[in-house]
Amino acid sequence: MLSLPFFLSTTVDDVLPWNWPLFGMLPTLLCHVHQIHDWATRLLCQAGGTFLFKGPFFANMNMLVTVDPSNVHYIMNSNFLNFPKGPQFLKIFDVFGNTFINSDSDMWRNQRKLAQLQLSHPRFHRLLVKTTQDKVEKGFIKVLEHVSKQGLVVDLQDLFQRLTFDTTYILVTGYDPDCLSIDLPHVPFAKAMDDVTEAIFIRNIVPESVWKFRRWVSIGHEKKLRNARKTLDHIIEKYISMKRDELIKVIKLNDEEEEGVDLLTLYLNEEEIKNDDKFLRDTVLNFMIAGRDTTSSALTWFLWLVSTHPDIEEKIRAELKSNIPTKEANKWRLFGIKEVSKLVYLHGALCEALRLYPPVPFQHKKPLKPDTLPSGH
Known part of the structure; x- marks a missing residue:
């Protein structure tokens, strides 16, 4: 029994989860739940960016997981209408009700328009x-x-x-x-x-x-x-x-x-x-x-x-100083929208941080009709 957690977490190539009879890959997922983001990243790197996760046979948890840029663009942009959040999303996130987080299609567009x-x-x-x-x-x-x-x-x-x-x-x-x-x-x-x-x-x-x-x-x-x-x-x-x-x-x-x-x-x-x-x-x-x-x-x-990157910090500070009038250099101030638009390097650094560590790293989508992603899946 003491060796069971280690045995369950052992995977092909130390990354790809084993597809167990009855329970699918769920045991491995549960063993890595405390580091889900790091584990998912390693898994997708090993799988080439797209991976078919197999859940227990009784649970309807099979899902295709992808970080392939072409797939993401296809799902979130090119063929957006075919990939709503789906009924399972609404069940899981029911506490949020029926506004923009949970809405799809026309309701989502109307909610978004009102919010904007x-x-x-x-x-x-x-x-x-x-x-x-x-x-x-x-x-x-x-x-x-x-x-x-x-x-x-x-x-x-x-x-x-x-x-x-x-x-x-x-x-x-x-x-x-x-x-x-x-x-x-x-x-x-x-x-x-x-x-x-x-x-x-x-x-x-x-x-x-x-x-x-x-x-x-x-x-x-x-x-x-x-x-x-x-x-x-x-x-x-x-x-x-x-x-x-x-x-x-x-x-x-x-x-x-x-x-x-x-x-x-x-x-x-x-x-x-x-x-x-x-x-x-x-x-x-x-x-x-x-x-x-x-x-x-x-x-x-x-x-x-x-x-952790002092060279980047120095460049950001230099850009900020170059956009502050000399007479205000030592004063507390809030950058206006027009001033912020000039901070190109800071904007790039923020975008890179969001790319590496996105605040919303997972998106649920369920196709309305059968489709083939650019990766061939």
């Missing part, structure tokens, strides 16, 4: 600039200064998550949870989001019958997910109610006002959806998930890469 309309609103942009500057200057830097003075060790990834959680929370709801402060407080909404993402990850790697049974008897990650969902629903419902009460005092939203405005306020000013609490709940949660984890992951990997 709100995100491009001039008053939302004013809130974005002010919130970002305030949270970095009065939150992130303040915490780092405290840590430095006290000689403490801090988890930078946790700080980035707190930074993006606070900024996203304000931009979406208009309220500040103050997660990024010196005492690094526990925030129920943030903890609930962590429990949701962890449970969804587990759903992706075990048979549907397993996680549905756990949900039925309310054990393990499914119990955490159920409790987390209650927490999220309660808090979001409270903010929707509070925001409605605030808007009763406002006759009409004025685009020319200097004060910024949050996304929930903008959505509540849309006649077609302002009374749809389910849609508003799903939208708030979707924006929170999309805004927090993706940005914090990108920032963490980017700074880690820069810290």
Whole structure:
């Protein structure tokens, strides 16, 4: 029995998983679940970029995994309409409801159009600039200064998550949870989001019958997910109610006002959806998930890469200095959109960090009709 985990993790060429009778390649996957990204990368390198994963015979888990650029372009661009997320995706991610993360086809296009309309609103942009500057200057830097003075060790990834959680929370709801402060407080909404993402990850790697049974008897990650969902629903419902009460005092939203405005306020000013609490709940949660984890992951990997490549750091610093007026060289400042567009080297470094360590490394797609990928699969 002691040798069983080692035996199960042994693979052809030390990488390709063994296709076991009845259980397929699932045992090997479970043995590497703690390092799923590294293992998947090695596996796909060994397989030439595309690999057919065989699941248990009873679980409908067979899937073609690919990182081949031509295949990715074909699926995500050239023949996009034939590759929706599919019904299995909706089952796994059911907690997110029916807005843009889970939607397909016409519904996805309509959701995207509505979201882009709100995100491009001039008053939302004013809130974005002010919130970002305030949270970095009065939150992130303040915490780092405290840590430095006290000689403490801090988890930078946790700080980035707190930074993006606070900024996203304000931009979406208009309220500040103050997660990024010196005492690094526990925030129920943030903890609930962590429990949701962890449970969804587990759903992706075990048979549907397993996680549905756990949900039925309310054990393990499914119990955490159920409790987390209650927490999220309660808090979001409270903010929707509070925001409605605030808007009763406002006759009409004025685009020319200097004060910024949050996304929930903008959505509540849309006649077609302002009374749809389910849609508003799903939208708030979707924006929170999309805004927090993706940005914090990108920032963490980017700074880690820069810290391990001093030559790149020097070039980025030189480019920043060359775009700052001499009289402002020693002042705190936030780069404007036009100024940022001139930072070509920084943009390239960020894109390379995203390529190496994408914040959303997996995409679920299910073809509507039989198809052949450019790789021949």
